Amino acid sequence: MNKQNIYDKLCEIIGEENILVDEPMKNHTSFKIGGPADILVTPTDENQLKEIMKYIKKESIPYFLMGNGSNLLVRDGGIRGVVVKIAQNYNKFEINENIIKAQSGILLSTLAKHIAKNCYKGFEFASGIPGTLGGAIAMNAGAYGGEMKDVVKSVKVLNQQGEIVELSNEEMEFGYRTSLVNKEKLIVLEVKLSLEKGNYEDIKNILDDLTVKRTTKQPLNVPSAGSTFKRPEGYYAGKLIEDSGLKGVRLKGAQVSDKHSGFVINAGGATAQDIMELIEFIKKTVYDKFKVELNEEVKIVGED
Known part of the structure; x- marks a missing residue:
């Protein structure tokens, strides 16, 4: 090469x-x-x-x-x-009646603000999810009772054959933190959302409430990749980690957040190796104590 x-x-x-x-x-x-x-x-x-x-x-x-x-x-x-x-250079959007069309690189937080300003409801759950619209579609991101599959009308993608096609909500095969994007290695180009008109004050109240919940419960002021683990069926990853006595535990530059045990954070100068070693330690400890297997939600890529 x-x-x-x-x-x-x-x-x-x-x-x-x-x-x-x-x-x-x-x-x-x-x-x-x-x-x-x-x-x-x-x-x-x-x-x-x-x-x-x-x-x-x-x-x-x-x-x-x-x-x-x-x-x-x-x-x-x-x-x-x-x-x-595919991020800040690829972030245009337009609102036409109840259909919001947006490029996949737009941040969910940015899109949520514009949607709220135009008095459309149903997208409030996404306002605090870090990341882009394309990434949210790929993993059917969700929070506070809502998921992307609830609001998506269609998704324009580039497939492995180099063709641009538009897929309906049903064709996207949305599941828990997954979609057809992962299965078929599709590239999300543009998304159409279908939302209903709402009352601005009601929408703003929901957004404010979710902001308070996030800022008080999540370590948003330190580097992390959000929730480190997927939710195991019947359990909460953060609670399992905390009940295993791991809240605040530190390994070199990596640490289990003492604000929310479901977050592994870069506490200062962490390497990827530090983070991965702490993740493995958490998984082993939780399994030894509760016989529950944790799986990463964070995507790990690259070379050692």
């Missing part, structure tokens, strides 16, 4: 202003952790994205697709090949 050749070709497709070389992934993850990506690109429209993917696949270049890195732990060796970041 000749990095210079790849860089030159990608410059032709999206311009050098949208390309970074040997870019530390700690600059692109909410954990503030991660070694360098060989090349990182930030496409601005679906045509650029289509051309990038066509080139990468034709040349068999390894690639990794990401949003704004809020659910991501990149190992200390970084990522080989090309990282395609």
Whole structure:
């Protein structure tokens, strides 16, 4: 793999202003952790994205697709090949009656604010979920009783054959923290949400209430990737961890939050290795005590 050749070709497709070389992934993850990506690109429209993917696949270049890195732990060796970041450069939206159409790189928090301003209800649950709309669709993100599947009308995707297709809610096969995006390795381009008109004061009250719940119960002031573990059936990961005596436990730069045990945080200078060792320690301790297996919700990628 000749990095210079790849860089030159990608410059032709999206311009050098949208390309970074040997870019530390700690600059692109909410954990503030991660070694360098060989090349990182930030496409601005679906045509650029289509051309990038066509080139990468034709040349068999390894690639990794990401949003704004809020659910991501990149190992200390970084990522080989090309990282395609669909985030702030890909965040346009429009509201037409009760249909909200948005590009996949928009932050859920930003979209929720605009939806609320226009007096549409039903999207309040997503206001505090960190991450982009595309990432939320991929994992059917949810919080406080709502999930993406409840509000999605259709999703425009780029499939593995390089075709752009629009899939209905039913075709998306939404499940608990999963969707067709993961199964078929689809790239989410644009999402249509269907919402009902509501009362602005009522919507604002819900948003304010959820903000208070999050800020008082979650360690939002320190680097993390949100909830570290999926919810095991019949249990809550945070409670299992706390009941195992692990609240506040620290391993080098990694720590179980003393505000919410379901969050592993970067307490200062943590490496990916520190985080992974603490995750394994938590899993073993919880299993030994309760015979319940915890599975990571955070996505771990890259080389050691």
